[in-house]
Amino acid sequence: MMASAPEAHPFDQAVALTPRGDGGHTGHTTAAYANMVGPFGGVIGATLLNAVMTDPQRLGDPISLTVHYAAPIADGAFSVTARAMRTNRSTQHWLVEMVQDEQIVAFATAVTALRRETWGATDALFPEVPPAASLERATPVERAPWTRCYEMRFVDGAIGGRPNDDIPSQSRLWLRDNPPRPLDFVSLAALCDAFFPRIFVRRGAWTPIGTVTLTTYFHADAAQVHEQGTGFLLGSARGLNFGKGFFDQSAEVWSTDGSLLASSHQVVYYKE
Amino acid sequence: MMASAPEAHPFDQAVALTPRGDGGHTGHTTAAYANMVGPFGGVIGATLLNAVMTDPQRLGDPISLTVHYAAPIADGAFSVTARAMRTNRSTQHWLVEMVQDEQIVAFATAVTALRRETWGATDALFPEVPPAASLERATPVERAPWTRCYEMRFVDGAIGGRPNDDIPSQSRLWLRDNPPRPLDFVSLAALCDAFFPRIFVRRGAWTPIGTVTLTTYFHADAAQVHEQGTGFLLGSARGLNFGKGFFDQSAEVWSTDGSLLASSHQVVYYKE
Numbered sequence: 234m235m236a237s238a239p240e241a242h243p244f245d246q247a248v249a250l251t252p253r254g255d256g257g258h259t260g261h262t263t264a265a266y267a268n269m270v271g272p273f274g275g276v277i278g279a280t281l282l283n284a285v286m287t288d289p290q291r292l293g294d295p296i297s298l299t300v301h302y303a304a305p306i307a308d309g310a311f312s313v314t315a316r317a318m319r320t321n322r323s324t325q326h327w328l329v330e331m332v333q334d335e336q337i338v339a340f341a342t343a344v345t346a347l348r349r350e351t352w353g354a355t356d357a358l359f360p361e362v363p364p365a366a367s368l369e370r371a372t373p374v375e376r377a378p379w380t381r382c383y384e385m386r387f388v389d390g391a392i393g394g395r396p397n398d399d400i401p402s403q404s405r406l407w408l409r410d411n412p413p414r415p416l417d418f419v420s421l422a423a424l425c426d427a428f429f430p431r432i433f434v435r436r437g438a439w440t441p442i443g444t445v446t447l448t449t450y451f452h453a454d455a456a457q458v459h460e461q462g463t464g465f466l467l468g469s470a471r472g473l474n475f476g477k478g479f480f481d482q483s484a485e486v487w488s489t490d491g492s493l494l495a496s497s498h499q500v501v502y503y504k505e
Numbered sequence: 506m507m508a509s510a511p512e513a514h515p516f517d518q519a520v521a522l523t524p525r526g527d528g529g530h531t532g533h534t535t536a537a538y539a540n541m542v543g544p545f546g547g548v549i550g551a552t553l554l555n556a557v558m559t560d561p562q563r564l565g566d567p568i569s570l571t572v573h574y575a576a577p578i579a580d581g582a583f584s585v586t587a588r589a590m591r592t593n594r595s596t597q598h599w600l601v602e603m604v605q606d607e608q609i610v611a612f613a614t615a616v617t618a619l620r621r622e623t624w625g626a627t628d629a630l631f632p633e634v635p636p637a638a639s640l641e642r643a644t645p646v647e648r649a650p651w652t653r654c655y656e657m658r659f660v661d662g663a664i665g666g667r668p669n670d671d672i673p674s675q676s677r678l679w680l681r682d683n684p685p686r687p688l689d690f691v692s693l694a695a696l697c698d699a700f701f702p703r704i705f706v707r708r709g710a711w712t713p714i715g716t717v718t719l720t721t722y723f724h725a726d727a728a729q730v731h732e733q734g735t736g737f738l739l740g741s742a743r744g745l746n747f748g749k750g751f752f753d754q755s756a757e758v759w760s761t762d763g764s765l766l767a768s769s770h771q772v773v774y775y776k777e
Contacts (some may be wrong), residue, residue, distance in 0.1 A: 264710065294752055297718045297772050299571045301614055303591035303598040318609050319575035324717060324774065326575040326612070328600070337590050340598070342573055342614055344717050344772070346750070351777055353748035354707065356674050366635045370677050402628050424632060443614050445596060446569045448720045450753050452746045471720070473757065474724045476619070476625035480567055481722050481754075485745065493746045496753060498770050500722050502570050502596065505623055 242414045244423070247272075248280045250287065250313055257314040258284060262306065266379045271306045273379035274444050275426030279419045281329040281341035284315040286419060292325040293347040294455050297420050299448040300341045307333055323347045348454045356395040360386045365407035365465040383427050384411040386465070389435050402435040402482070403471040405427060406413060413463035418451060421458060424466060424486060425449045425497035430473035431482040432503050440505055445479070447499040457492060464489040478502060513653040514653060514660050514686045516695070519548045520555045522585055527588040529558060534578070538651045543578045547650035547698030551599040551691045553613035556587040558691060564597040565619040566727050569691050571720040572613045595619045601753055614648060620726045631763040634660045637679035655699050656683040658737070662706050674707040674754070675743040676700060685735035690723060693730060695739060696758060697721045697769035702776050703744035703754040712777055717751070719771040736761035750774060 241249075243265040250258035262272040262282055277298035285291055313328040324346040331339040370385035389397040390404025397403040408427060410420060430442045451458075468483035480502055486495045513521075515537040522530035534544040550572035554760040557563055587601040596618040605609040622763055641659035662676025669675040680699060682692060700715045723730075742756035751772055758767045 241677075299614060299718070299720060301590070301598045301616065304593060318573070318612060321576060326609075326717075327571045328612075337598075340590060340600075340614070342571060342612070342718075344573065346717075346774070348749040348751070351748070351750050351775065353746075354709070355746045355748070356672065356707070356743065357745040390588075400628065435628070436624070445598075446571070448571060448770060451769070452748060452751075452753070454749055471628065473629040473768055474625075474626070474627045476623070476724060477620040477726055479620070479724075480667050481724070483770075496745055498720065498722070498755075503623065504616070 235248065243464055244414055246282070246421055247276045248283045250284055252278065253312070255311050259312050259431055262308045263384055264378065267308070268379055269376050271308065274302055274447065275423035276379070276428055276485065277306060277331070277339050278341065278426060278447060279423040281339065282343065282422045283419050284313045284329050285343050285345065288297040288315050290320070291315055291345055291391050292320060293323070293345045293429070295451050296346045297448065298343045298422055299446065300339065300469060301446050302339055302444050304336065304338045307340045311338065314481040332485045339347050348478070355493050357485055357493055359487055360405055360467065360469055362405055362467065368407065375503070380472060383410055384409050385387050392429055392433050393481060400471050401468065404434055405467070407465040408468050409463065409465050415463055416458055416461040418455070418458055421451070421486065421495055422449055424494055425484060426499070428468060428470035428482065430486050430501055431470065432475060432480055432501070435472065435475065440503055442501050442503045444499050444501050447497060449497040451495050453492065453494040457488070459489045466494070513567045514656065514684065516682055516686055516692055520552045521692055522552065522556055522559065524586070529584050531584050532581060534580045536650065537654055539580070540651055542649050543580065544573055546572070546642050546719065547695035548575070548651070549578060549603070549611050550613065550698060550719060553585065553603060553611065554615065554694045555691050556601050557599050557615050560587050561593070562589055564592060564752065565617045568618050569720065569722050570613060570615045570694055571718065572611065573718050574607065574611055574716050576610045578610045584623050585608065599668065612639050614688070615621065624747040629757060631759055631764055631769050632677055632727050632739065632741055634677055640679065643724055647679040654683055656681050664701055664705050674703040675741065676706055677741045678740070679737040681735065681737050682741050687735055688730055688733040690727070690730055692723055693723070693758065693767055697742070697756060698771070700740060700742035700754065700756050702773055704747060704752055704773070707744065712775055714773050714775045716771050716773050719769060721767055721769040723767050724766065725766040730759070730766065733760045733766070738766070
């Protein structure tokens with residue numbers, strides 16, 4: 234059964250999908266992952282990925298996920314339909330649609346693939362930061378209930394906290410699900426969107442914003458993701474450019490022991 | 506008329522679409538933009554964006570473009586269909602499909618939007634590099650005909666050239682269409698994929714590769730893109746991680762005078 238039991242972790246409740254019998258699924262926003270308006274976008278993206286992960290046709294592990302936040306999502310029920318657009322020998326391309334009131338409110342594309350042993354190298358540098366236990370636990374943001382669902386311990390770039398000396402839009406933090414939950418691709422997808430909008434950090438003030446599209450690349454296979462368990466992940470996020478109503482931000486998410494698990498990129502609308 | 510005249514610039518010939526009357530278009534690969542196998546992916550992505558740019562329903566400038574290279578594309582004809590998935594007051598989300606032999610070979614999603622004057626800042630740093638005129642023009646790669654369609658002048662990270670001292674997968678180069686062509690969003694989309702696969706630079710050797718998905722963010726509006734004209738763009742590309750058959754690469758593309766026009770991210774399959 235794909236719908237989660239009431240005693241399930243709040244994240245599993247939030248991304249749960251119930252098969253409808255026609256190939257589609259129904260799901261429901263949850264109060265735990267509410268944002269200031271509507272649901273937390275990270276959980277919407279994770280729910281769309283969950284439709285791929287639970288599809289019997291799926292080939293291999295997720296390689297990429299691109300989510301489009303096409304319209305405001307109302308609190309309540311939604312339907313989700315996943316479709317393999319093309320299946321090759323070792324890669325598969327997906328389109329997933331989320332519908333409310335017969336209109337698309339979000340959609341995603343994804344690549345899944347069978348991974349093989351090859352030459353490898355990581356050129357990104359694991360940041361030199363103090364261990365999670367030595368850092369203060371951040372207080373959740375009252376008006377964004379989803380922030381209670383993550384334990385965050387900031388090295389720098391907390392809102393109202395110590396800015397990074399060199400990169401004014403950067404935040405680095407240890408983070409994990411609260412309560413702790415063993416990592417999987419679906420929760421990793423949500424964690425990649427758990428970085429506050431860079432404009433809040435860069436300007437030191439809240440402003441109306443909304444992510445329009447988010448792309449996540451998964452560098453780890455299922456075994457590496459499973460190995461992480463419930464430990465803290467190290468996240469690092471920053472933006473390149475803010476202008477004419479849109480800014481970008483990029484983030485890396487590392488395992489406790491310094492393996493790059495995912496990197497993500499998004500474009501965010503802002504008003505002023 | 507949307508199909509280009511025979512005397513048109515080779516790029517305009519390559520991305521030309523002829524309306525079919527049922528809302529779809531037909532196009533054709535061209536010999537000028539051939540890659541080692543099939544067409545250059547940058548021109549395929551640009552062709553998909555062209556279907557959005559020429560759609561009478563389009564709202565504003567492109568903000569993002571995500572291309573999925575779903576299967577090998579054969580030299581010859583293809584059909585392209587663009588659909589607005591959701592249109593809001595100031596943003597619009599698109600899905601574009603490319604079909605050969607009744608199968609999807611590529612597809613793209615895009616966001617277009619009406620941009621407005623807002624606060625802005627660029628945190629990315631324009632690289633300190635010698636001017637284009639002081640650098641040698643790179644020789645096209647014989648087995649990749651599309652490389653003749655770009656003039657490239659490498660600062661570092663050319664294949665077989667001087668590596669970057671600090672970042673082994675980085676290339677920085679001045680580049681533009683050859684013959685020169687005034688920049689527009691469609692050619693900018695193709696230029697964002699004109700960086701050689703990072704694995705060639707990182708390992709100093711050619712290996713079988715194929716981009717699976719490419720996302721480009723446009724930081725400039727139509728006026729800024731138009732201002733660039735036929736001048737050299739400065740491109741900078743590097744990868745974060747290579748492992749188990751896939752690597753990522755990111756690039757920034759700057760105007761001659763140091764404005765960030767676009768940034769892009771892709772995941773590439775490799776064999777060994």
